[in-house]
Amino acid sequence: MKKRGTGRKKRRLIFDRKGIEAFAIRLKEVRKKTGISQSQLAFEAGISLSQVARIETARINPTLSTVFAVARALNVSISELFLFNLPTE
Amino acid sequence: MKKRGTGRKKRRLIFDRKGIEAFAIRLKEVRKKTGISQSQLAFEAGISLSQVARIETARINPTLSTVFAVARALNVSISELFLFNLPTE
């Protein structure tokens, strides 16, 4: 008996764990290289500190706007932030 | 008199309109180059058609997972999808 409500089809959202993890690693790497703290990055990017931490620990699936803000704050191009091999899902 | 509830500070989310628009243009460009329809792209990427349309018309701020899925479906690297100058916000 696994009726979900009234025969509602289950929506499957995507959460690309591997990709998100790869990005997390890359971001931390770039941030470290510029020598700033998560807190400073958050301030510069205009996002919250908790959000930076959540991204670097791959807990969330950030939006493009957030990524753009981070790239600007780190003074790197978007391409540079994605210099890693996107793992096959 | 513009009290919002009980003195709650307004949270400001970011929505990088210019960046999102630049990405929309770039995506449409890459998709066209591969000669597939929004519908096909959606299917290949495992996302909904409405989502592809919303992205290409810059109506939403997609997540990284969505972008990753699209890149895989188009057989391009993430960097390639971001081959445009990120406009200053």
Place this chain on the structure above:
DNA sequence: CCCACTTATAGCACAAGTGCTATAAATATT
């Protein structure tokens, strides 16, 4: 051992992304 700083978690409230479905509008094709 303290202390300051940094990073990681947690919970709440709210805003927004996403899937799904349906439909309209625009664009090709015959």
Place this chain on the structure above:
DNA sequence: AATATTTATAGCACTTGTGCTATAAGTGGG
């Protein structure tokens, strides 16, 4: 022109990203 295909909108329900605040855990200096 008529038809088919593609693209754009819209609304709903559900899920999740985000800010904010607080707190714990890790780290390095003195």
